[in-house]
Amino acid sequence: MDVARLVELNAAYARAIDNEKFEQWPELFADPCLYKVTTAENLARGFESGIMYADSRAMLQDRVSALRKANIYERQRYRHVVGLPVVLGRENGAASVETPFLIVRIMGDGAMALFATGCYHDKVAADGAGVLKFAERIVVCDGGRFDTLVAIPL
Amino acid sequence: MDIRHDASVHEPAATPHGQTPHGPWPEDSLARVPYWIYQDQDNYAREMRRIFEGATWNFVCLEADIPNKGDYRTNQVGGMPVIVVRDADGSINCFENRCAHRGALIAFDDGGNVQNNFKCIYHAWSYDLAGNLRGIAFERGINGAGGMSKDFRRETHSPRKWRTTTLSGLVFATLSPDTPPIEEYLGAEVLGRVCRVLNRPIRIMGRFTQPLPNNWKLYVENVKDTYHASLLHLFFATFRITRLTQAGGVLVSPDGAHHSSYTIGTADVPGTEAFREKGLRSESDDYKLADPSLLDPVEEFGDKIQLQILSIFPGLVLQQIHNCLAVRQVVPKGIDKMELLWTYFGFADDTPEMNKRRLKQQNLVGPAGFVSMEDGCVGGFVQRGIAAAGDKISVVEMGGSTAESQATRATESPVRGFWKAYRRYMDY
Known part of the structure; x- marks a missing residue:
């Protein structure tokens, strides 16, 4: 799989979230899909839970609806710095890809702090129109500590 | 400099029996809480000694x-x-x-x-x-x-x-020889509510840590505060996981220390108009899930209790929200910091379908929980709000000023129970 296209996909992902165009975020996923936020330790121990878990594009849309309409939190946004994707293999038309990330959280009062680092474990495939989508994105955070709350997807 | 007389080695003055370092408890009432209690360094040290290292499990x-x-x-x-x-x-x-x-x-x-x-x-x-x-x-x-x-x-x-x-797969420890057996410590009612959930071997599904910018007591109070649930958490109210107008109530152990709040599953209850009349933010008719499989609960405990939040003094929460099960441990980290240790679990005999159901429902809780997210920040809002109010007093008077079990959740009775136990342990 063309790494340049994966880089573009990741750039679109980061841009949607960091520019608060959250409604664009589910569009980057296949349907059905798997999106999960977990930790390296849970993964190593075989614990399946995530703090966010979605297996359909609609469930991702519900995340966006909730953060827009339901949940209460202080004004904040993210800045993603996404590293280069490594293609590990290919199976059933989907590429297994790992991409490291770093997320700074910017609070309403201007405080900027490292919020999460980790690695995206992805399965990426082209849809019918040839557009790359995440069939799977497991957000594997390096640490297990999530400060205060996680309203916006990582 | 004589190191034996270092002025920075500060030994707090002994307080008279039944009195706080700041004088008598405000109005000697369970319905009043002074704000210095969340700010005072000596008081914090006393809590570690008298509560966590005292006669508690x-x-x-x-x-x-x-x-x-x-x-x-x-x-x-x-x-x-x-x-x-x-x-x-x-x-x-x-x-x-x-x-x-x-x-x-x-x-x-x-x-x-x-x-x-x-x-x-x-x-x-x-x-x-x-x-x-x-x-x-x-x-x-x-x-x-x-x-x-x-x-x-x-x-x-x-x-x-x-x-x-x-107790039912939970492990507790105490430093004191005086702590009574756990069954007696909890009281029959709360004990029954622990055993109803933990009725067979569990399996751990995940662990997460949530550092919170507030005193540990503010989180424990939040857990015991059924009054806020439908008001702060829109997700709860809209999808009728719980609302104050739904049937339910609170159990408080006789010593006030432990509690269990619960909601009984009912399709709808007359009187939900109470929300609309008040124009409360929590009621939103146009918000529907695009994928309702997030909330596809099954009855697994055979008693129609959809939701049960249970606290064991000083710092354990056992949670059943439909099929989403977790324990949360409160770890104090200083006067204005704490950590919440989440362990999500299911049962060893879960089917793959039940496992998937739990994974989806776990979206409700934790640091990113649709219904628990706000609890992560609201304690910090209090901690910041009271910054200059150490000599002022909080009001905890919904549902009276005593700490007994009540057949309503529009009450702060379990919160008053916490202060009843707290004051006894602290000799305030």
Whole structure:
């Protein structure tokens, strides 16, 4: 799989979230899909839970609806710095890809702090129109500590 | 400078029996809470000593965390690091994670397995699975020189040992010889509510830590506060997971310390108009899930209780929100910081379908929980709001000023129960 296209996909992902165009975020996923936020330790121990878990594009849309309409939190946004994707293999038309990330959280009062680092474990495939989508994105955070709350997807 | 009279070594003045360091409790009422209680450093130290190291049962791990001999977890009770370990005979020991020699952590991982002993990495002093000091490196010196003095008694130099007990797979520890058996400690009603959920072997599904920018008591109060649930958490109210107008109530143990709030499943209840009339933010008719499979609960406890939040004094929460099960441990980290340790679990006999259902419902809780997210920030809002209000007082008067069980959730009775127990432990 063309790494340049994966880089573009990741750039679109980061841009949607960091520019608060959250409604664009589910569009980057296949349907059905798997999106999960977990930790390296849970993964190593075989614990399946995530703090966010979605297996359909609609469930991702519900995340966006909730953060827009339901949940209460202080004004904040993210800045993603996404590293280069490594293609590990290919199976059933989907590429297994790992991409490291770093997320700074910017609070309403201007405080900027490292919020999460980790690695995206992805399965990426082209849809019918040839557009790359995440069939799977497991957000594997390096640490297990999530400060205060996680309203916006990582 | 005479180091024996260092002015920075500050010993708080003794307070008269039944009085706080700031005078009598406001109005001597369970419905009043002074704000200095969330800010005072000496008071914090007193809490560690009198509550966490006092006659309380503190959650230290799940039995499922340490199934085999030599399995251990490290944890923190109040301010004290501890090791919890499964002994050869299947019993569980808990002792201070502090080497008797120079005070280093004996174990610095969050868990693992040791065969027969723990060894401090600093000077290789070793401890058996009960926390007894067994081995001292070079105890007799080298070639007859050095070594420990001959009258050193290993048995008088061990880390402090906690007494442990188990209840339905939960492991608790206490430092005090006076703590009553856990069943008596909880009282029959709350005990019954623990056992109703933990009725068979569990399996751990995940662990997450949530650092919170507030005093530990603000989180415990939040857990006991059923009044806020439908008002702060829109997700709860809209999807009728719980709302104050739904049937339910609160149980408070006779000593006030422990509680269980619950909601009985009903399709709809007359009187939900109460929300609309008040124009409360929590009621939103146009918000529907695009994928309702997130909330596809099944009745698994056979008693129509959809939601149960239970607290065990001082710092454990057992949660059943439909099929989403978790324990949350409150770890104080200073006057204005704490950590919430989440362990999500299911049962060992879960089908793949039930496992998937739990994974989806876990979206409701935790640091990113649709219904618990706000609890992560609201304690910090209080901590910041009261910054200049140490001499002012909070009002906790919904549902009266006593702390008994009530058949409504529009009450702060369990919160008053917390203060009833707190004041007794603190002698305020």
